[in-house]
Amino acid sequence: xxxxxxxxxxxxxxxxxxxxxxxxxxxxxxxxxxxxxxxxxxxxxxxxxxxxxxxxxxxxxxxxxxxxxxxxxxxxxxxxxxxxxxxxxxxxxxxxxxxxxxxxxxxxxxxxxxxxxxxxxxxxxxxxxxxxxxxxxxxxxxxxxxxxxxxxxxxxxxxxxxxxxxxxxxxxxxxxxxxxxxxxxxxxxxxxxxxxxxxxxxxxxxxxxxxxxxxxxxxxxxxxxxxxxxxxxxxxxxxxxxxxxxxxxxxxxxxxxxxxxxxxxxxxxxxxxxxxxxxxxxxxxxxxxxxxxxxxxxxxxxxxxxxxxxxxxxxxxxxxxxxxxxxxxxxxxxxxxxxxxxxxxxxxxxxxxxxxxxxxxxxxxxxxxxxxxxxxxxxxxxxxxxxxxxxxxxxxxxxxx
Amino acid sequence: xxxxxxxxxxxxxxxxxxxxxxxxxxxxxxxxxxxxxxxxxxxxxxxxxxxxxxxxxxxxxxxxxxxxxxxxxxxxxxxxxxxxxxxxxxxxxxxxxxxxxxxxxxxxxxxxxxxxxxxxxxxxxxxxxxxxxxxxxxxxxxxxxxxxxxxxxxxxxxxxxxxxxxxxxxxxxxxxxxxxxxxxxxxxxxxxxxxxxxxxxxxxxxxxxxxxxxxxxxxxxxxxxxxxxxxxxxxxxxxxxxxxxxxxxxxxxxxxxxxxxxxxxxxxxxxxxxxxxxxxxxxxxxxxxxxxxxxxxxxxxxxxxxxxxxxxxxxxxxxxxxxxxxxxxxxxxxxxxxxxxxxxxxxxxxxxxxxxxxxxxxxxxxxxxxxxxxxxxxxxxxxxxxxxxx
Numbered sequence: 001x002x003x004x005x006x007x008x009x010x011x012x013x014x015x016x017x018x019x020x021x022x023x024x025x026x027x028x029x030x031x032x033x034x035x036x037x038x039x040x041x042x043x044x045x046x047x048x049x050x051x052x053x054x055x056x057x058x059x060x061x062x063x064x065x066x067x068x069x070x071x072x073x074x075x076x077x078x079x080x081x082x083x084x085x086x087x088x089x090x091x092x093x094x095x096x097x098x099x100x101x102x103x104x105x106x107x108x109x110x111x112x113x114x115x116x117x118x119x120x121x122x123x124x125x126x127x128x129x130x131x132x133x134x135x136x137x138x139x140x141x142x143x144x145x146x147x148x149x150x151x152x153x154x155x156x157x158x159x160x161x162x163x164x165x166x167x168x169x170x171x172x173x174x175x176x177x178x179x180x181x182x183x184x185x186x187x188x189x190x191x192x193x194x195x196x197x198x199x200x201x202x203x204x205x206x207x208x209x210x211x212x213x214x215x216x217x218x219x220x221x222x223x224x225x226x227x228x229x230x231x232x233x234x235x236x237x238x239x240x241x242x243x244x245x246x247x248x249x250x251x252x253x254x255x256x257x258x259x260x261x262x263x264x265x266x267x268x269x270x271x272x273x274x275x276x277x278x279x280x281x282x283x284x285x286x287x288x289x290x291x292x293x294x295x296x297x298x299x300x301x302x303x304x305x306x307x308x309x310x311x312x313x314x315x316x317x318x319x320x321x322x323x324x325x326x327x328x329x330x331x332x333x334x335x336x337x338x339x340x341x342x343x344x345x346x347x348x349x350x351x352x353x354x355x356x357x358x359x360x361x362x363x364x365x366x367x368x369x370x371x372x373x374x375x376x377x378x379x380x381x382x383x384x385x386x387x388x389x390x391x392x393x394x395x396x397x398x399x400x401x
Numbered sequence: 402x403x404x405x406x407x408x409x410x411x412x413x414x415x416x417x418x419x420x421x422x423x424x425x426x427x428x429x430x431x432x433x434x435x436x437x438x439x440x441x442x443x444x445x446x447x448x449x450x451x452x453x454x455x456x457x458x459x460x461x462x463x464x465x466x467x468x469x470x471x472x473x474x475x476x477x478x479x480x481x482x483x484x485x486x487x488x489x490x491x492x493x494x495x496x497x498x499x500x501x502x503x504x505x506x507x508x509x510x511x512x513x514x515x516x517x518x519x520x521x522x523x524x525x526x527x528x529x530x531x532x533x534x535x536x537x538x539x540x541x542x543x544x545x546x547x548x549x550x551x552x553x554x555x556x557x558x559x560x561x562x563x564x565x566x567x568x569x570x571x572x573x574x575x576x577x578x579x580x581x582x583x584x585x586x587x588x589x590x591x592x593x594x595x596x597x598x599x600x601x602x603x604x605x606x607x608x609x610x611x612x613x614x615x616x617x618x619x620x621x622x623x624x625x626x627x628x629x630x631x632x633x634x635x636x637x638x639x640x641x642x643x644x645x646x647x648x649x650x651x652x653x654x655x656x657x658x659x660x661x662x663x664x665x666x667x668x669x670x671x672x673x674x675x676x677x678x679x680x681x682x683x684x685x686x687x688x689x690x691x692x693x694x695x696x697x698x699x700x701x702x703x704x705x706x707x708x709x710x711x712x713x714x715x716x717x718x719x720x721x722x723x724x725x726x727x728x729x730x731x732x733x734x735x736x737x738x739x740x741x742x743x744x745x746x747x748x749x750x751x752x753x754x755x756x757x758x759x760x761x762x763x764x765x766x767x768x769x770x771x772x773x774x775x776x777x778x779x780x781x782x783x784x785x786x787x788x789x790x791x
Contacts, residue, residue, distance in 0.1 A: 023516035
């Protein structure tokens, strides 16, 4: 007699056996492929693991963590960055209970690396106590916000306002106010590292998104001149690489503006990134606009809505929802493209890496480690962005109607 | 034209509003342009730089590290820029070639029934498309190609290939002009032969078709005999292997580290996008299409050739052309690792001649033309296959 337990073990083994046979050894060719792929993958995995854990020397990164994170931002003003990070994690905690899992996943993506950095013992990760306590404090911000949201459930609208307000406060905090003692002015030229990368990406996204919507609406306009101007703008920007635009805003745009109208280098880089990304965004939004049936506009008109209300209340929400993947894809490439500012001499994450390697003789042998670290940082963020985009898509029910 | 209609107040009349908006926007855009251009002219006057193109025939006076055509420092700026454009085209064309092959293989692997292969390809795609191209370029250039040993102790690979920090040295085929022409003619003949052989397989079973087929077979046989004769006796080809000289390798084909890193980076990065396009294209053909093709008695190759590929290619080719355009534009990152493409040469020209505005115009025009070429190709394809009309 076969007992119940034996039968279940038997069924598990047969199902594993079936799975392996179907997915790995279903035909002679597949057997050959499997026999080639497995050793190759195994070798890659073992050798890269061996390199990361044993061979690689990570002091170029662990000894310069502060520079990688914030660049040349003055040491005496560190509390400002800590506050900004605190505000952000705090808001994330408050938003935890918001509908959908977007904020929960976002929080996890940010918190898991933070907490793991705090918890890894100093033998393995040689970073200063100060940095660890900063990270701990920032994580506490999340906990505080989470507890707050437990007691007082804030509405979406309040949260939206507080997020937008926090952006403004963050910017003022980081930049400081000229001639105000408590918050001395820190020129954006001193910003660097991950801080600058994030700054460029967030401001770029915030500016290029509305620009893209305006250009897309302009391209669909009934006024031939507006339409023509938008088409020429979009197509000529899309025709050239971002690097040329970065140099253009660096060298040519100051000549096109009257003397005295000067943007700093970071501002010029943001201008280039915004224009470039805005043109691509316009094409994405245009695709979304085209996907909204004409009946929607007609129905809105029949209900007595004017052109402005029809666009903002009826057409745009549907249009944008339809192209979320494309829009997030554009945000991801914008985030990756921020690395190009190193070519015009800004010290973003990549620029800092290059400076650390080339500036110190002791780290010249650790180039591989530095670039692998930078690649990993970029990878974590871009991959999370595409992951969050899938969640947003699901929570908005795209394709379910 | 009636300026106002009875009963409708002027500020509510859509006709008048649209005219007003039209005029207003025209004035706005034109005044913006006038504002920018007048500032430019002012700046040119005040700081004493010229906006003209008269400099392009002057001596360039800077070296370019690699070039397809002959170039020396005493050549004109125009010629230097031409060298840069050729370098851009060279890396873009070769990059597109390799990226297409690698990307297609990866895309097919993504829909493989083999779990291991499918996931290996997935890991490749997710890693390489999520890391900025610039970081990848730095990695290939500074860590791989710069870390090769000095020329004196270059790594020697079988087949006369040497890896050193001055570049990769390969044996080069050298042949005379006549041999080159002969080779070209042979190539054309082979293509013609394959094309006609392909054409006759599609002919229906008629009497004339049989005669045609026999004729083509005979012609092919004769062609092969001629080709074998020509290629074995008439060709003067020598292989030029790289030899270690006093300071560097002499002879052979040299691939500079800059070119190699740029090519590798562009290929690997773009292939990850092409893989996703190919995967989407293959998956866009419904399963029922395979099943009905088999039900109609078509063989596996016929199904693929006549049913699946035409439908999949319709979905694949437009975004593929977009990726080719992206690769061509991304080649401008050459400036980060010092490969002298159009943009890099343009930058050097600005330093040398000091004419930022016209040179930027030339660079932008160059990339604009490349983009235009790709979008014309995309449109031609769309018109030919009626994408979106069925």
